[in-house]
Amino acid sequence: MKDGVLLELFARSLALWWVILPGMLLGVVVGILPGFSAQNTLIILLPLTLYMDIESGMAFMIALYCTTQLGGGIPAILFNMPGEGGAVATTLDGYPMTKKGQAQQALVLCFAASAFGGLITTAMTMATLPLLAKIGLYFRSVEMVVVIVFGLTLIAAIAAEDLLKGIIAGFFGLMIGTIGVDPVFGTPRATFGLLELYDGVPLIPTLIGLFAISEAFVMLESETIVRSENLTQAKSARWSDTLEGVWMTARYWWQTVWTSLIGLIIGILPGAGSTVAAFLAYHYSKLLSKTPELYGTGHPPGVIAPESANNGVTSGTLVPVFALGIPGGTTGAIMTIVLTYHGIVLGPRLFIDNAGFVYGVYMQMLVCYLFMALMILPLARYMSRVVWIPTRFLVPLILSLVTIAAFSEREYVFDMGLALGFGVVGYIARKTGYEVTAILIGVLMGPLFEQYFLRALRVGQGDPTILFSSTLGNVLWVMVVAALVLPWLRSRRQGVLAQTQRAGHE
Amino acid sequence: MGADLIIPALACGLTIYYLASTTDLVWEARATGTIIGAVLLLLCGTLFVRLGLRVASGEASLRTGGLFSDSEFNRQRAGLAAMVAVYILTLHWVGATVGLFLLLIGCMWLLGVRSVRTLIGVALVAAVLVHLALVTLLDSKLPRGWIIDRFSPTPTSETPGKKK
Numbered sequence: 001m002k003d004g005v006l007l008e009l010f011a012r013s014l015a016l017w018w019v020i021l022p023g024m025l026l027g028v029v030v031g032i033l034p035g036f037s038a039q040n041t042l043i044i045l046l047p048l049t050l051y052m053d054i055e056s057g058m059a060f061m062i063a064l065y066c067t068t069q070l071g072g073g074i075p076a077i078l079f080n081m082p083g084e085g086g087a088v089a090t091t092l093d094g095y096p097m098t099k100k101g102q103a104q105q106a107l108v109l110c111f112a113a114s115a116f117g118g119l120i121t122t123a124m125t126m127a128t129l130p131l132l133a134k135i136g137l138y139f140r141s142v143e144m145v146v147v148i149v150f151g152l153t154l155i156a157a158i159a160a161e162d163l164l165k166g167i168i169a170g171f172f173g174l175m176i177g178t179i180g181v182d183p184v185f186g187t188p189r190a191t192f193g194l195l196e197l198y199d200g201v202p203l204i205p206t207l208i209g210l211f212a213i214s215e216a217f218v219m220l221e222s223e224t225i226v227r228s229e230n231l232t233q234a235k236s237a238r239w240s241d242t243l244e245g246v247w248m249t250a251r252y253w254w255q256t257v258w259t260s261l262i263g264l265i266i267g268i269l270p271g272a273g274s275t276v277a278a279f280l281a282y283h284y285s286k287l288l289s290k291t292p293e294l295y296g297t298g299h300p301p302g303v304i305a306p307e308s309a310n311n312g313v314t315s316g317t318l319v320p321v322f323a324l325g326i327p328g329g330t331t332g333a334i335m336t337i338v339l340t341y342h343g344i345v346l347g348p349r350l351f352i353d354n355a356g357f358v359y360g361v362y363m364q365m366l367v368c369y370l371f372m373a374l375m376i377l378p379l380a381r382y383m384s385r386v387v388w389i390p391t392r393f394l395v396p397l398i399l400s401l402v403t404i405a406a407f408s409e410r411e412y413v414f415d416m417g418l419a420l421g422f423g424v425v426g427y428i429a430r431k432t433g434y435e436v437t438a439i440l441i442g443v444l445m446g447p448l449f450e451q452y453f454l455r456a457l458r459v460g461q462g463d464p465t466i467l468f469s470s471t472l473g474n475v476l477w478v479m480v481v482a483a484l485v486l487p488w489l490r491s492r493r494q495g496v497l498a499q500t501q502r503a504g505h506e
Numbered sequence: 507m508g509a510d511l512i513i514p515a516l517a518c519g520l521t522i523y524y525l526a527s528t529t530d531l532v533w534e535a536r537a538t539g540t541i542i543g544a545v546l547l548l549l550c551g552t553l554f555v556r557l558g559l560r561v562a563s564g565e566a567s568l569r570t571g572g573l574f575s576d577s578e579f580n581r582q583r584a585g586l587a588a589m590v591a592v593y594i595l596t597l598h599w600v601g602a603t604v605g606l607f608l609l610l611i612g613c614m615w616l617l618g619v620r621s622v623r624t625l626i627g628v629a630l631v632a633a634v635l636v637h638l639a640l641v642t643l644l645d646s647k648l649p650r651g652w653i654i655d656r657f658s659p660t661p662t663s664e665t666p667g668k669k670k
Contacts, residue, residue, distance in 0.1 A: 182535035396613030
């Protein structure tokens with residue numbers, strides 16, 4: 001594309017500020033609130049987007065979708081409660097930073113990494129769009145089964161101190177994920193006779209229970225979220241701390257680049273989504289780091305990696321929609337509906353017949369990330385003050401509001417009780433070292449795993465060795481084994497080194 | 507170490523229930539759950555053996571530690587969970603807004619807030635904001651309860667449990 005055309009597209013996207021800004025504002029709110037997802041909000045607002053002209057409608061949807069990923073990181077950092085699945089990995093280092101009195105810096109890292117990660121992947125997608133579109137074709141059901149197993153293994157390996165407990169937590173989540181009617185014959189399985197479980201275990205009450213309610217139960221043990229010795233530091237936060245956060249992101253610029261590219265590639269794959277991308281980015285960031293022991297203690301790259309990756313996913317989501325006309329997830333499906341309603345013919349011909357439109361949409365995304373960097377960064381200072389509130393007020397507010405939020409997805413009172421039940425399970429899991437993140441990801445991946453697993457078995461006519469029949473799949477299996485063995489080898493090596501040093505001292 | 511057995515016990519319980527309740531289904535309907543369950547039982551078995559060896563060597567005991575001890579925090583936790591449970595169970599009659607107001611007062615009082623003005627002020631502001639945002643603006647089907655229905659000019663809300 002010529003520079004003049006790109007500049008014209010940029011100017012046209014800037015002129016859509018009147019839909020981008022409300023979309024961003026709504027996206028931040030939707031991201032913060034558990035129970036409200038970008039998908040649901042886009043479905044509710046579908047009549048509005050259909051009423052708008054195609055450019056404005058797409059700009060609004062893209063602004064909302066992009067900022068939702070960022071919004072999900074805010075409660076993950078401040079309260080250890082991810083607002084979205086993609087922000088679950090952000091809790092691992094974001095919340096420890098808050099406890100150390102560095103909530104403002106952590107929020108700035110989240111915002112800056114989201115905005116820059118999104119900018120990088122959007123620019124990259126614009127440059128390589130026709131090429132990227134082919135990646136999705138290589139991932140069929142067999143490869144997707146391995147991708148899901150890989151994602152789950154990483155979470156168990158990353159998040160849990162004890163690998164065995166981490167994997168048990170992940171498989172417990174997968175087992176919970178199999179509750180409900182089966183996807184082939186519609187027969188109920190392990191529903192305890194409850195009609196409310198026929199559609200499976202709902203995700204929002206599970207997320208709320210495992211993270212928000214269990215964290216509130218733990219939170220009441222301290223006077224404030226910030227440790228008392230760090231409260232003075234947190235209260236003395238200034239604008240210079242915002243700049244420090246920006247500087248930290250700039251220092252780790254390479255990390256932002258490659259982790260956002262992980263997000264882009266995962267975003268292209270159908271169904272994998274921002275949760276897997278964020279954990280994959282976190283895992284490789286830790287694996288390649290010179291100081292892996294700092295991860296999980298409030299280490300800035302531990303916030304940058306998942307946030308860049310989950311925003312990289314947003315650029316990838318649209319690739320299969322445009323190139324193949326096949327949406328990879330709910331958001332892609334909603335956008336497909338709007339596009340086809342306006343007469344856009346999706347598929348490879350789109351790049352020949354209507355290339356300007358495709359690049360225009362990505363330019364809108366670019367403008368949205370620019371607005372995000374300029375407008376949301378300064379808010380970090382004010383948002384971080386929430387954690388000063390004493391827990392005797394914060395815990396009741398969180399408990400009561402999230403219980404109500406559990407109702408929002410399906411509007412069943414049953415879901416509120418389910419959230420409380422998961423809250424108790426989550427509290428016991430936290431106190432006994434079973435990673436709640438792994439349980440949640442298991443529940444999230446369970447139905448997807450079953451869908452691809454059954455499809456693969458059907459292709460192989462019931463022969464399970466089909467799972468080892470593809471080259472790409474086998475490469476991914478090797479990576480699964482490596483993800484399990486490498487951390488174990490590393491800790492063993494460190495143990496031997498420590499023993500040798502001790503022996504040397506003696 | 508006793509507390510470490512709760513999650514594996516729950517996992518094994520769910521797996522056994524799943525396997526027992528799906529025996530008469532076709533293989534495609536139970537294939538995924540059976541494979542996941544078999545791996546889960548194997549993993550839990552490994553953990554039980556590991557814990558058993560540690561208990562046998564005297565390195566650990568089967569006591570549940572502080573998880574169920576009679577401490578102030580545990581009493582507060584149990585109280586909070588009970589209040590949330592009562593809120594959910596009485597939601598149809600009391601309503602989401604009035605119930606939220608009472609729940610907040612109860613929870614804050616339990617955690618040590620004693621100023622009546624603060625208790626009522628915080629609970630009232632939160633309840634009114636939630637009512638305006640969810641019931642008025644987003645038209646949520648949250649149960650409104652007897653008091654709101656009696657004084658509200660609009661008709662009674664639908665029975666909860668219906669999808670939008």
